[in-house]
Amino acid sequence: MPSSCTAVSYGQTLPQESLAVIRALFTANGATVLAESSAQHPGFDAVTFSLEMAGDDEHDAVSRLRTALADAVLENLDIAVVPDSLHHAARKFIIMDVDSTLIQQEVIELLAAHAGKEAEVAEVTEAAMRGEMDFAQSLHHRVSTLAGLPESVLAEVEASIRLSVGAERLVARAKASGHTVAAVSGGFSQILAPLAARLGLDFALANDLEIVDGHLTGKVCGDVVDRATKARVLRTWSAEAGIDVGATMAIGDGANDLDMMAAAALGVAFNAKPAVRAAADAQINLPNLDVALALAGI
Template structure:
């Protein structure tokens, strides 16, 4: 008989191996069956019953395994593989904040980075903050955009996540509060079906300090998710969303599998599913994909 839940444990191979001790501790906490290896030394899943009253919560399990640098995700067995993926870009698919990098090259990096951090922690209104940050670029050359892109790096597992889900007939979208100059390039590099972001207003190769279109913020991310669900004819339970900032909260809360990826403290306080130690490959393991079927 298939048990209703699985506890998925994932380590980052670059940081160490998923140890037998960590697996045994987790198995005992959820009263689970024998672990099934998804990737040797990296990920297992432990079939387990529905948590009983008084059983350790996922937060407790996660805290217990923190010293092992292991992520724990408790997911329902039914409907694990998702038909829609909506991902944030900056600090999720992409390593770092692209607008901060642009600002740094233009000499206003500290001011913009401070505003970005406060915004992602929910201390500032997203739209107001974005307009303030872009205003600091006024009159400066856009030549830096290509330099920032050339230095940009995808987070480990980003391309594998997108390509594997696409190969299994999921619709994938990159939806960012960042800018389409970067989303277009990241989407092409990873294989996203769609991409959306904000637009710089540029005149004669110079930033005007304004936006060229309405702001794509937290509500817009959820709207794109809902549109994709309708187009695929599936419910929110069939969606995977991932992001790190408070502007991702609406889409993380709605999706059947909303994962806070190395997220800001406020996001981790709200979103139960978290990847804090391992790579974006954890999003595939959570859906029950073994590494043997990954598209690298």
């Protein structure tokens, strides 16, 4: 019995030449286009293909098609192959990283600017995001530069946060359609908690900065939210929401997100480092989280 999946191509423009290449690759790899639809979204256009694949194993069919498409030269667009277990699910679970994903900035760098350590911290952050440093080790090093800052800087940083383009629409539309949305961060709960409340997120987790006598101590309380923690909470929260892991999507930009992305039915690299893009199931290379709605079929 044939298997099925969904492919979504997207970009600021959709050149017909590239779409023709995609259709030819479908045929060459045993995929039949059952339906094709186009739609305009804020900042990008998308074409969705419903596919029937030769063979009865959906996972193998999806993997084979992703490999073929990854080698294609496609001008001005990206394409994602989405398992039907996610795309057609009545209820979906979407989990996002926070820094440089849900929001445009890196909170640790905003805090470090108040301590005059922004350049030093930014360098360590970049190394950690590329996977060149252990995340927990890098976090402790960066947080140590904040020792002595008054607690009041947290409110200043919170006020300066800029959401990524499409972030509010992603959360609002997903939740209005009955889906579950979560955020997990290697950053700090003092910033994420009020943001999660404002957006109406169903679940949120981040590190706790230690504060004593109104000042940051340069330490975090408890275990660090690392890549293993992110994967664990994806499984835990989706189960609590009553949603099968086959209907989960994880979005992130750095090495700390890789385990979470691998655990999801669809792992999405959002304007990510090269190593993260290479490991992801799909890429969003536009600064626009609205693309995630198209990928998830919302």
